[in-house]
Amino acid sequence: MDTPWMNDGNCRNHPPEVFFPSDGVGVTIAQRICATCPVREPCLEYALENRIDHGVWGATSERERRRILKARREPIEVYATGS
Numbered sequence: 001m002d003t004p005w006m007n008d009g010n011c012r013n014h015p016p017e018v019f020f021p022s023d024g025v026g027v028t029i030a031q032r033i034c035a036t037c038p039v040r041e042p043c044l045e046y047a048l049e050n051r052i053d054h055g056v057w058g059a060t061s062e063r064e065r066r067r068i069l070k071a072r073r074e075p076i077e078v079y080a081t082g083s
Contacts, residue, residue: 010037020055027061034059
């Protein structure tokens with residue numbers, strides 16, 4: 001796995017358990033830390049590509065990542081316009 005971006009994450013300054021909360025308040029705290037993270041996007045993509053279903057990654061909760069994955073799987077409907 002190519003993860004050198006992890007060295008630049010805001011998470012490096014916090015204990016790992018902060019990003020694996022057991023309640024909604026903990027998720028909010030982790031998301032606030034992630035909000036200004038310079039590697040937020042690669043972190044999110046890493047979690048999505050590897051189907052990581054625990055913790056906060058790229059400022060998203062487990063539920064939010066499931067929604068993103070579902071949206072990416074759904075085909076985009078194209079409506080033909082009649083001439």
